[in-house]
Amino acid sequence: GVRMEAMGEPLPAMSPAAKGILVAAGLSITMLIGLLGLAIFKCLRRAKRLLMPAPTNKGKRSAAKIKQQTQQRSQPQQRQQVVAAHAEPLERGMNLKELIKANKEAERSRKAAAKDDHASGHALFLNTLKGHGDAVHSVAWNTEGKQLVTACEDMVVRVFDVLDVTTRNQKFLSIKAAKIPQGAGFGDSDNEVVVLMRGTNMAMLAAYGPSTNKAEKGPFEQKWMLENVHGKEAPLSMCTVPRAAACAGKGIAITCSTKKDARVFDMQGKELAMLDPSSFLNHSLVVSRDGRFVAVASFTAEIRFWELKWAKDTGAFRGAFKAMELKGHKSQVMCAAISADNKRAVTASKDGTLRVWNINVRYELEEDPKSTLVIAMPLPPGKVYQHVEFGPDGVIAASHEGMVHFISADRGDLLESIDAHDSLITCLSWCPRKVKTPGAPAPHAVLATSSLDNKAGCGAGLDVAANLKLPKRGPQSTHLDRAHPD
Numbered sequence: 267g268v269r270m271e272a273m274g275e276p277l278p279a280m281s282p283a284a285k286g287i288l289v290a291a292g293l294s295i296t297m298l299i300g301l302l303g304l305a306i307f308k309c310l311r312r313a314k315r316l317l318m319p320a321p322t323n324k325g326k327r328s329a330a331k332i333k334q335q336t337q338q339r340s341q342p343q344q345r346q347q348v349v350a351a352h353a354e355p356l357e358r359g360m361n362l363k364e365l366i367k368a369n370k371e372a373e374r375s376r377k378a379a380a381k382d383d384h385a386s387g388h389a390l391f392l393n394t395l396k397g398h399g400d401a402v403h404s405v406a407w408n409t410e411g412k413q414l415v416t417a418c419e420d421m422v423v424r425v426f427d428v429l430d431v432t433t434r435n436q437k438f439l440s441i442k443a444a445k446i447p448q449g450a451g452f453g454d455s456d457n458e459v460v461v462l463m464r465g466t467n468m469a470m471l472a473a474y475g476p477s478t479n480k481a482e483k484g485p486f487e488q489k490w491m492l493e494n495v496h497g498k499e500a501p502l503s504m505c506t507v508p509r510a511a512a513c514a515g516k517g518i519a520i521t522c523s524t525k526k527d528a529r530v531f532d533m534q535g536k537e538l539a540m541l542d543p544s545s546f547l548n549h550s551l552v553v554s555r556d557g558r559f560v561a562v563a564s565f566t567a568e569i570r571f572w573e574l575k576w577a578k579d580t581g582a583f584r585g586a587f588k589a590m591e592l593k594g595h596k597s598q599v600m601c602a603a604i605s606a607d608n609k610r611a612v613t614a615s616k617d618g619t620l621r622v623w624n625i626n627v628r629y630e631l632e633e634d635p636k637s638t639l640v641i642a643m644p645l646p647p648g649k650v651y652q653h654v655e656f657g658p659d660g661v662i663a664a665s666h667e668g669m670v671h672f673i674s675a676d677r678g679d680l681l682e683s684i685d686a687h688d689s690l691i692t693c694l695s696w697c698p699r700k701v702k703t704p705g706a707p708a709p710h711a712v713l714a715t716s717s718l719d720n721k722a723g724c725g726a727g728l729d730v731a732a733n734l735k736l737p738k739r740g741p742q743s744t745h746l747d748r749a750h751p752d
Contacts, residue, residue, distance in 0.1 A: 388684050388685075390682065390684055391684075392431050392432055392703070392712065393431055393432055393433070393434065393436070395414065395416070395424075395426055395436055395438075396435060396436070397424060397438060398416065398418045398420065398424070399418065399420035399422070400418055400419035400420040401418065401419040401692070401717075401718040402416050402417065402418050402419075402692060402693075402716035402717060402718075403417045403418070403419065403447065403448050403449060403692050403693070403716065404416065404417045404447075404448070404449040404450055404451075404503065404504075404692065404693045404716060405693050405695050405714045405715065405716040406450065406451045406452065406505075406506070406693075406695055407452075407695055407696075407697050407698055407714065408452045408456050408508070409452070409508050409510045409511045409698060410456075410698070410699065411697040411698045411699035411701070411712075412427070412428060412429050412456075413425060413426060413427055413428060413452070413456055414426045414428055414714055415450045415451065415452060415459055416450065416716060417447035417448060417449050417450040417461065417462075418447065419446055421442065421443050421445070421446055421447065422440050422441065422442060422443065422447075423440070423441040423443055423447050423450045423459060423461055423474075424438040424439070424440055424441075425438055425439045425440075425441070425459065426438040430703075431701055431703065431712060432703050432704060439484075439485045439486070440484065440485075441459060441461070441474050441484075441486045442484070443461055443463055443472075444463060444470065444472065444488070444491070445463035445464060445465045445470055446463060446464045447461050447462065447463050447464075448462045448463060448464045448469075448501045448502075448503065448504065449461070449462040449501070449503050449504035449505070449521075450462070450504075451504060451505060451506030451519065452506060452508055453473060453475070453506065453508060453517060453533050454508050454509040454510075454517040454533050455508075457475065457476050457486075458473065458474070458475045458489075458533070459473070459474045459475075459486065460472070460473050460474075460504070460506050460519045460533070461473075461474065462495075462501050462503070462504035462521050463501070464500060464501055465493070467498045467500070468493060468494050468495075468496075468497070468498060468499075468500075469494070469495040469496045469499065469500065469501035469521065469523065470491060470492065470493050470494075470495060471491070471492045471495050471504075471519065471521060471531065471535070472488055472489075472490065472491040472492070473488070473489045473490050473491075473533065473535065474486040474487065474488055474489060475487065475489045490534070490535045491535075492531075492535055495521055495529060496521070496523035496526065496527060496529070497526075499523035499524060499525050499526050499527075500523065500524045500525075501521060501522070501523060501524070502522045502523055502524045502548055502550070502551060503521075503522055503550065503551045504519060504520065504521045504522070504551070505519070505520050505551060505553040506518070506519045506520075507519075507520075507553065507555070507556065507557030509533070511555060511556060511557070511698075512556060512557045513556040513557060513558045513576075514557075514576035514581060515581065516532065516576060516581060516583070517532065517533040518530055518531065518532060518533070518538070518557050518574070519531045519532075519533065520551065520553050520557075520560055521551075522548055522550075522551035522562060523548065524547070524548055525545075525546055525547055525548060526542070526546075526548075527540050527541060527542050527543070528540075528541040528543070528548075528551060528560065528562050529541070530560070530574065530586065532583075538574075538583045538586075539574070539583075539585060539586040541560060541562065541572050541586055543562040543564045543566075543570060544564075544566075544570075545562075545564035545565045545566055546565060547564060547565040548562050548563070548564045548565075549563045549564060549565075549598070549599070549600045549601060550562070550563045550600065550601040550602065550653070551563075552569075552601075552602045552603060552604060552611075553604075554604040554608050555604070555606050555698070556608070557574060558573060558574060558608060559571050559572065559573055559574075559589065559604055559608060559625075560572045560574060560586070561602060561604075563599040563600060563601050563602050563613070564598070564599070565598050566598055566599070567593070567595040567596060567597055567598055567599065567615065567617075568591050568592060568593045568595070568599070569591065569592045569599045569602055569613060570588065570590075570591050571588075571589045571590045571591070571592070571625070572586045572587060572588055572589060573586070573587050573588075573589040574586050575587060589629050590625065590627070590629040590634065590635050591634075591635075592611065592613060592621075592623055592625075592635055592637075593634075594621060594637045595613065595615035595617050595619065595621065596615070596617040597615050597616035597617040598615065598616050599613050599614070599615050600614050600615065600616060600650050600651065600652065601613070601614050601651060601652060601653050601654050602614070602654065603654045603655050603656040603662070604625070604656060605656040605675075606656070606658065606698075608625070608626070609624070609625065609626040610622060610623060610624060610625060610626075610638075610656065610675065611623045611625050611635070611656070612654050612656055612662050612675065613654075614643065614650055614651040614654050614664065615650065616650050618642060618643055618645075618647075618650070619640050619641060619642060619643065620640075620641040620642075620643050620651065620654070620662075620664070620673065620678075621637045621639065621640050621641070622637070622638050622639040622641070622662075622675050622678075623635045623636065623637055623638065624636045624638050639675070639676075639678050640678075641673065641678040643664075644671065644680050644683075645666055649666060650666070651664040651665060651666050651671075652665055652666055652667075652690070652691070653665045653691060653692075653693065653694045654694070655694040655695065655696055655713070656675070656696075657696045657711055657713065658696065658700070658711045659711070660674060660675040660676050661673070661674065661675065661681065661711070662674075662675050663694050663696065663713050665686075665691040665694055665715070667689070667690055667691070668685060668686055668687035668688055668689055668690065668691060668717065668719060669683060669684065669685055669686065669691075670683070670684045670686045670691070670694075670713070670715060671683050671684075672684075686715055686717070687715065687717035687718075687719040688717075688719035689717055689718040689719035690717060690718045690719075691715050691716070691717045692716050692717060692718060693714075693715065693716045694713060694714075694715055695713070695714045695715075696711060696712070696713055696714075697711065697712040697713070697714070700712075
């Protein structure tokens with residue numbers, strides 16, 4: 267209700283809306299001035315930080331610099347202490363560089379000795395075959411027990427002369443394979459070798475014999491080769507039976523795939539038979555020493571045997587006939603072996619048992635093999651032997667990982683145990699003859715083993731050896747001595 271006058275005339279009164287607008291404008295101007303002041307304050311504060319050095323960073327840099335100088339001052343003292351520690355060899359004319367070199371050579375010698383003597387402390391150890399550059403997949407003797415052939419992942423097949431199994435640094439001849447050899451065995455003569463190779467999604471079988479041009483091709487040259495032996499299936503293993511050991515006087519080679527079939531070939535590469543174990547996973551191939559019986563341990567609790575028959579008058583191959591089945595295990599059979607006289611067999615199953623069988627039966631009259639002994643495997647629960655081999659005098663060699671067990675086939679007791687390798691053993695092979703060694707009063711049986719272990723430790727790949735095991739006479743091998751009578 268205030269009235270104002272100007273120039274003698276009264277001013278109109280402000281409306282409430284005008285008063286509100288005026289108040290809002292004043293508040294806005296006030297807020298704008300406050301925000302502008304705050305921005306100016308922050309800019310000045312940041313400029314001050316940039317212009318003035320931080321005392322904390324300077325302190326850190328100074329501390330680091332002091333620490334570095336302290337370490338530099340202490341290094342001469344440390345070098346003096348090192349020289350003082352080796353003062354005696356230096357006084358003898360050896361400088362620090364020579365001392366370091368000598369220590370390295372001593373370490374290499376120690377590792378080499380450890381490699382060579384992995385099992386040398388055991389009474390049964392004989393020798394180590396050297397020269398392998400990678401994993402060894404198989405080892406096999408010739409019929410006279412004087413040569414060994416090994417198949418190595420480094421694509422080399424090696425033939426060793428082992429007239430004296432105790433000789434160190436055994437000499438060998440090399441065969442350069444076309445693919446990675448999975449197995450190798452001797453052909454009809456000692457200078458012929460049959461090799462099963464692993465290619466890309468296929469198996470290959472080849473034979474090598476004496477070279478016609480040793481200067482260019484070396485001591486061996488390829489005689490024949492078969493591809494896609496098992497179609498697209500990978501090879502598992504191979505076994506050869508030379509003519510001198512074959513029951514019909516006909517040398518053969520038997521191959522087995524990892525999943526499906528096994529096949530029989532003559533020594534000229536002709537396929538004779540195909541064996542179907544009716545399984546989708548094979549564990550091991552079993553062949554009698556004379557080539558009469560063939561079996562495949564597969565994904566079943568039974569193991570089926572075939573008999574290879576030949577015509578008596580002409581010597582022609584008649585075929586592979588189902589002979590018998592070993593039934594009794596409660597889980598799949600992992601490996602098996604046949605005795606040299608074809609009268610007994612041994613099987614190892616995932617049910618935790620090792621069974622010895624009498625297979626000297628009239629199977630033509632449907633007489634079944636009998637299990638004569640059931641042995642609880644001396645292994646941790648859930649473990650099973652991966653390879654078994656029926657040896658002379660009723661001794662069974664069985665391997666798990668890098669261990670070899672000798673088991674009595676008559677009583678079932680564990681005769682001896684050897685820590686033979688650092689890794690998985692891939693093959694066991696008994697020598698077909700007993701061997702006389704220096705210091706032993708009588709010949710003994712010899713077992714060859716191959717493995718995936720790397721004992722060199724030099725980073726040059728897997729250096730795998732085939733170790734020879736010999737039962738010796740003495741107080742440490744009393745049970746084995748009884749298992750190996752003179």
